[in-house]
Amino acid sequence: MIDARNIGLRNIEVADTKISSIDGDNGKLIYRGYDILDLVNHSTFEETAYLLIFGELPNSEELNDFTERMTEARSLPSPILRNLVNRPKRADPMDVIQSAISELPDYDLNMGEDSKSANIRRAITLIGKIPTIVAAWDRIRHSQDVVEPLEEGSHAENFLRLLRGEHPTKEEAKIFDISLILHAEHSFNASTFAAREIASTRAHMYASIAGAVGALSGELHGGANVQVMKMLLEIGESGNARDWVRNRLNEGGRIMGMGHAVYRTTDPRAEVLRTLSHIISKERNTKWFEITQQVEKATQEFMVANKGQSIYANVDLYSASLYYSLNIPLDLNTPIFSIARAAGWTAHVIEEKFAEAAPKPALYRPKASYVGKYCGPMGCEYIPITNRLSEDSDNNENRKRT
Numbered sequence: 001m002i003d004a005r006n007i008g009l010r011n012i013e014v015a016d017t018k019i020s021s022i023d024g025d026n027g028k029l030i031y032r033g034y035d036i037l038d039l040v041n042h043s044t045f046e047e048t049a050y051l052l053i054f055g056e057l058p059n060s061e062e063l064n065d066f067t068e069r070m071t072e073a074r075s076l077p078s079p080i081l082r083n084l085v086n087r088p089k090r091a092d093p094m095d096v097i098q099s100a101i102s103e104l105p106d107y108d109l110n111m112g113e114d115s116k117s118a119n120i121r122r123a124i125t126l127i128g129k130i131p132t133i134v135a136a137w138d139r140i141r142h143s144q145d146v147v148e149p150l151e152e153g154s155h156a157e158n159f160l161r162l163l164r165g166e167h168p169t170k171e172e173a174k175i176f177d178i179s180l181i182l183h184a185e186h187s188f189n190a191s192t193f194a195a196r197e198i199a200s201t202r203a204h205m206y207a208s209i210a211g212a213v214g215a216l217s218g219e220l221h222g223g224a225n226v227q228v229m230k231m232l233l234e235i236g237e238s239g240n241a242r243d244w245v246r247n248r249l250n251e252g253g254r255i256m257g258m259g260h261a262v263y264r265t266t267d268p269r270a271e272v273l274r275t276l277s278h279i280i281s282k283e284r285n286t287k288w289f290e291i292t293q294q295v296e297k298a299t300q301e302f303m304v305a306n307k308g309q310s311i312y313a314n315v316d317l318y319s320a321s322l323y324y325s326l327n328i329p330l331d332l333n334t335p336i337f338s339i340a341r342a343a344g345w346t347a348h349v350i351e352e353k354f355a356e357a358a359p360k361p362a363l364y365r366p367k368a369s370y371v372g373k374y375c376g377p378m379g380c381e382y383i384p385i386t387n388r389l390s391e392d393s394d395n396n397e398n399r400k401r402t
């Protein structure tokens with residue numbers, strides 16, 4: 001039987017990476033050697049994406065060139081747009097993103113080439129196009145005209161305009177840019193590991209990123225921010241938060257946006273998002289920040305009283321109220337995560353495929369501990385189906401019903 005400490009690959013190092021590191025005890029997140037807080041204070045999403053993909057901060061010329069290539073990559077091939085129009089409007093945005101990404105190789109004229117430069121080009125294509133897919137789908141499902149991507153302007157500004165059909169304020173674009181930096185990369189989380197695992201088979205970049213989107217959609221990963229907002233809406237008023245949290249935890253439920261597999265203190269991203277959520281909720285006079293704070297406090301009180309240790313806010317706790325106060329539709333929270341994380345995912349796929357130093361990555365193939373039926377080294381006797389029916393009729397009755 002597998003050692004309980006290693007369930008879900010906990011405590012097992014599966015690869016070397018130069019892309020990011022997390023100090024879970026001290027709440028530090030480092031991208032390519034740079035503290036996330038320095039990047040938030042001094043950088044932009046475009047510069048951060050360059051850093052993640054190329055490994056170094058760019059000079060002005062390099063950044064201009066990279067930004068220009070990302071801007072040029074924003075528009076979608078018209079057949080992909082037509083396919084979006086043909087989808088049922090109830091389709092989940094994460095499913096829509098995943099399938100639109102799977103169509104991109106059809107329009108990549110160089111698919112036979114798996115060089116580093118071809119993969120960097122694919123990374124830029126994906127980072128440029130995912131915001132367009134997300135915004136186009138949101139407008140299509142609300143029977144609105146799709147907006148053409150901006151030919152200039154930041155990644156953040158472009159996305160908000162694509163979504164709303166009008167320019168965001170400077171402050172909104174800045175806040176959104178910071179959020180993109182914070183969500184851009186986080187080492188071997190479930191979706192990044194999925195991307196790398198797929199790339200390790202020598203599958204192409206688009207297949208790897210489509211797989212990562214699927215992994216991100218789950219509520220224990222990127223899907224948590226949607227669940228956080230649903231929780232806040234259900235709680236309704238800050239005065240209800242304490243009882244709501246206690247009931248949920250007493251029933252053995254989880255509080256979304258709280259706890260982390262690696263951080264043993266507050267996630268540094270949550271600290272920044274807490275500040276941004278506070279600013280926006282004060283400016284717009286919304287109650288969501290206050291309710292979130294009460295949820296955080298009540299969860300920590302309960303955990304300390306009942307489990308003897310606290311859990312802390314993660315990246316999803318305050319991003320939910322922040323996006324809601326920015327009038328972003330609730331179910332776009334996770335898609336927005338994918339817009340930012342495209343930078344980290346693609347950097348990891350490139351590292352997986354082109355790592356220079358030994359030990360180089362290999363096809364992932366973990367072992368499993370078999371705990372199923374065992375009838376000895378020769379295996380179980382195969383019983384023909386007709387004999388099986390008469391042998392254990394009670395059991396077969398049950399099987400028929402399920």
Ligand SMILES: CC(C)(COP(=O)(O)OP(=O)(O)OC[C@H]1O[C@@H](n2cnc3c(N)ncnc32)[C@H](O)[C@@H]1OP(=O)(O)O)[C@@H](O)C(=O)NCCC(=O)NCCS
Nearest residue numbers: 220221224253254255256257258259260261311314315316
């Ligand atoms: C992310 C997550 C899956 C990590 O789980 P983990 O690796 O088991 O975390 P820990 O080892 O720190 O958990 C310690 C204890 O706190 C509990 N716990 C952790 N997060 C919790 C939460 N959000 N609500 C209630 N209890 C929680 C665990 O069940 C565990 O209890 P146990 O000792 O009785 O088994 C978990 O915190 C969670 O489900 N969070 C909510 C979903 C979420 O916000 N996901 C986004 C992550 S960025």
